Amino acid sequence: MSTIVLLTLTGLALGAMYFLLASGLSLIFGLMDVLNFAHGAFFTWGAYTAWWMITETTSASSASTAGFLLALVVATIVVALMAALVEIGLLRPLYRRPIFQILVTLGIGLALSQLTSVIWRPDARPFPQPRWLTQTTTVLGARVPNNRFLLIAAAIAVLIGMLFFLRRTRYGMIVRAGAENREMVQALGIDVDRAFTLVFALGGGLAGLGGVFGAAYFGSVNPSIGSVNLIFAFIVVVVGGLGSITGSALAAVIIGLAQQFGNYYTTWAGDFIVVLLLAVVLLIRPRGLLGTLH
Amino acid sequence: MTVSAQTAVPPPAEAVAPPLLALTEVHAYIGESHILQGISFEVTPGRVTVLLGRNGAGKTTTLRCILGLLPPERGEIVLNGVSIAGERPHAIVRRGIGYVPEDRDVFAGLTVAENLKLAQRSGATPERLATVHELFPDLLRRAGQRAGSLSGGQQQMVAIARALVNENQLLVIDEPSKGLAPVVVREVSEALRAITGTSTMLLVEQNLAVAQSLGDDAVILDNGRVVFAGPIEQVMDDDDLQARYLGAGARA
Numbered sequence: 001m002s003t004i005v006l007l008t009l010t011g012l013a014l015g016a017m018y019f020l021l022a023s024g025l026s027l028i029f030g031l032m033d034v035l036n037f038a039h040g041a042f043f044t045w046g047a048y049t050a051w052w053m054i055t056e057t058t059s060a061s062s063a064s065t066a067g068f069l070l071a072l073v074v075a076t077i078v079v080a081l082m083a084a085l086v087e088i089g090l091l092r093p094l095y096r097r098p099i100f101q102i103l104v105t106l107g108i109g110l111a112l113s114q115l116t117s118v119i120w121r122p123d124a125r126p127f128p129q130p131r132w133l134t135q136t137t138t139v140l141g142a143r144v145p146n147n148r149f150l151l152i153a154a155a156i157a158v159l160i161g162m163l164f165f166l167r168r169t170r171y172g173m174i175v176r177a178g179a180e181n182r183e184m185v186q187a188l189g190i191d192v193d194r195a196f197t198l199v200f201a202l203g204g205g206l207a208g209l210g211g212v213f214g215a216a217y218f219g220s221v222n223p224s225i226g227s228v229n230l231i232f233a234f235i236v237v238v239v240g241g242l243g244s245i246t247g248s249a250l251a252a253v254i255i256g257l258a259q260q261f262g263n264y265y266t267t268w269a270g271d272f273i274v275v276l277l278l279a280v281v282l283l284i285r286p287r288g289l290l291g292t293l294h
Numbered sequence: 295m296t297v298s299a300q301t302a303v304p305p306p307a308e309a310v311a312p313p314l315l316a317l318t319e320v321h322a323y324i325g326e327s328h329i330l331q332g333i334s335f336e337v338t339p340g341r342v343t344v345l346l347g348r349n350g351a352g353k354t355t356t357l358r359c360i361l362g363l364l365p366p367e368r369g370e371i372v373l374n375g376v377s378i379a380g381e382r383p384h385a386i387v388r389r390g391i392g393y394v395p396e397d398r399d400v401f402a403g404l405t406v407a408e409n410l411k412l413a414q415r416s417g418a419t420p421e422r423l424a425t426v427h428e429l430f431p432d433l434l435r436r437a438g439q440r441a442g443s444l445s446g447g448q449q450q451m452v453a454i455a456r457a458l459v460n461e462n463q464l465l466v467i468d469e470p471s472k473g474l475a476p477v478v479v480r481e482v483s484e485a486l487r488a489i490t491g492t493s494t495m496l497l498v499e500q501n502l503a504v505a506q507s508l509g510d511d512a513v514i515l516d517n518g519r520v521v522f523a524g525p526i527e528q529v530m531d532d533d534d535l536q537a538r539y540l541g542a543g544a545r546a
Contacts, residue, residue: 173412177401184399187361188413188456189387 002141007260009139013148015256016155017217020210021233022240022248023162024203030179030243031199033098037105038086040230041112042079042204046211047127047221048116049075054128063128076209082112083204087197109227117223124222127215134219147216154213155249158206162245175199179243232259235274239281241291250289312375314339314464314494315360320369320379322352322359329355330366331518337464337511342495344509344526346502348541351515353498354396357466360496361393362386374463388415392457396468396498400452402442406433409441413456426458429485447478454485465495471504483507502540506530514539 021043028036050071054063063071086108094101133150136143166172174195178185186192207226214229215221236255240247255274263270281288313336322330330352337343345353358364360371362383371379378386387393401409410423410433427434430451436444441452450470457465470486471479483504486495490508499505505512505526512529514522516539522529529535 170412173404173408176403177412180401180403181399183363183383184395184401185412186383187363187387187393187395189384189415189460190412191382191384193382 002143003264005140005142006144007264008257009142009144009148009152011257011260012253013151013217013256014260015252015254016151017210017214017229018233018236018256019155019249019252020158020213021207021229022236022252023158023245024206024210025233026237026240026243026245026248027162027175027199027206028203029237031175031182032095032178032196034091034105034200035102036200036203037102037230038109038112039105039203039207039233040226040228041109042083042207043211043214043226043229044113044116044221044223045082045226046075046079046208047215047225048120048211049078049208050212051125051127051215051221052120055125058128061126061128062131062134065130065132068130068133072209072212075212076205079208079211080201080205083207084197084201086204087200091200092193092196109230113223113227120223122223124220126220127218129216129219133216147213151213151217154209155252158209159245159249166245171195171198232274235278239278239288241288244288244290247288247290311339313337313372314374315496316370316372317356317360318370318372320356320359320371321367322355322364323367324355324364329518330359330369332369333515333518333520335513335520335523337494337496339494341510342490342497342508343511343513344505345496345498345513345515346500346505346529346540347515348539349500351539352518353515354468356515357393357468357496357498360386360466361391390461390463392460392462392465394450394453394457394465394467394470396472398446398449398453400441400444400449400456402440404441405438406441406444406452407437409452410455410459414459418460422461423459426455429458429488430455445478446474447481450474450478450482451485454482458489463494465489465493467495468498469500470497471499471501479504502530502536 021039025036025039028034053071053074054067057067058064090104090108091101094104129147133147134145136145137149166176174185174190178192178195182192211226214225218225232255236248236251239255240249240251255277258273258277259270262273315337318334320330320333321328333352333356345356347353355364359366362378362381366379369379370377373389376389378389401412404412410426414423432448433451433455436448441449444452454470457467467486470482474482479501486508497508499508509526512522512524512526513520514529521539522535
């Protein structure tokens with residue numbers, strides 16, 4: 001019983017991490033039709049920015065709560081700004097050339113990931129976090145690390161925040177309308193370019209936030225931490241349905257759990273089950289669990 | 295800047311006001327196709343100018359050029375004394391243009407109220423919105439309904455209402471009767487007639503009856519060129535002109 005509880009909570013936390021990546025991917029794809037392969041590098045940069053801030057300010061193997069929270073905020077902002085620069089400088093000139101755009105995000109992703117190993121060496125580094133995050137709470141006999149709960153709470157907060165943003169704010173309305181018909185949004189006097197930059201920065205910021213939580217989840221950072229998770233985040237977006245945030249959340253939970261249970265009971269089935277799930281959903285319901293036809 | 299035009303064609307006695315919109319030698323391409331081959335015409339303030347012509351004559355392309363959705367290759371487009379060719383669409387629209395596109399293009403996933411709210415630019419007043427709701431009471435009743443679930447006629451009302459929620463200098467309306475049942479066409483054109491007194495309009499309309507009931511002036515395009523510009527009665531009285539440029543069945 002305690003094993004099942006542990007696997008469930010850890011699986012949910014894994015799903016929460018995928019969701020933080022997937023929500024930004026889905027948002028960006030929904031409005032801009034951009035498959036952002038640089039998203040994994042944004043995740044990596046979030047992880048490294050937080051790691052760098054914490055290790056620069058403390059030499060201990062654990063961080064202070066204030067230091068961790070500050071690193072969380074700074075990493076999110078740094079990566080959001082990084083994403084804004086990428087959008088303005090590199091993507092904007094290519095909106096009429098989608099293939100080039102994909103290649104550019106792929107290139108940026110590789111370059112930015114490579115940059116982290118040049119600056120901070122390619123090997124994995126332990127990620128100091130507040131002691132209470134690595135301590136465990138006992139739930140039905142299972143000792144669950146506290147950072148799992150924090151990750152789940154963060155994902156739920158992001159989900160609620162995103163739904164509020166999309167349904168209740170003017171920019172959210174622009175995103176939903178722009179996903180349907182970008183040109184008509186412009187023809188109503190709305191600066192779509194500015195909305196694109198904002199959405200790309202928002203998605204990037206979420207990836208950065210996910211990176212910090214990912215580093216806490218794994219207990220370490222390495223240059224490929226983002227690219228490994230990006231694959232699963234893409235699967236989450238496709239399974240959940242392109243452009244549906246709630247769909248992404250649902251798919252993230254399913255995939256996190258499937259992977260966690262698969263990895264525990266076999267040595268090979270974790271990733272295989274995920275790919276199998278993807279194949280089944282694509283065959284039976286190509287638009288994804290909650291996706292609308294795009 | 296209209297000096298040359300004035301010396302070339304002496305203006306009629308009553309039309310002394312400078313044009314609200316003037317296109318001069320506008321050329322536009324879609325891919326390799328030379329769609330507009332030097333279009334020039336004017337829209338007089340307070341009047342309804344109807345763009346006529348066969349399918350493919352360049353009517354919609356002309357509207358898209360004015361809005362900046364398809365930047366013209368060369369030529370001059372002047373709105374109220376300001377050159378707008380080359381500006382980005384949102385900047386052009388903010389100068390005071392309300393646009394109703396050819397296929398209505400309401401945002402299907404947004405509610406009626408959201409469609410209108412999205413269209414409101416800074417400076418749009420609640421009074422203005424109330425006036426629009428007076429004109430289309432149905433939209434107030436259906437405010438919470440998704441625009442995609444409305445009938446074609448209702449969607450057309452949303453599209454027109456979207457252009458009316460702001461204080462605009464010019465309304466640009468592309469085939470409001472397209473694809474609608476005759477009863478609905480009558481309803482839509484009555485709504486449009488209600489606003490003709492207070493607005494300047496550039497209207498594309500294939501249905502000659504609708505065009506005649508709304509229009510003051512007519513501009514006929516053929517193969518990307520202007521072949522007629524003058525009062526709409528002149529088109530209505532000239533069967534030969536109609537047969538040559540508007541095709542059989544234009545009156546249907």
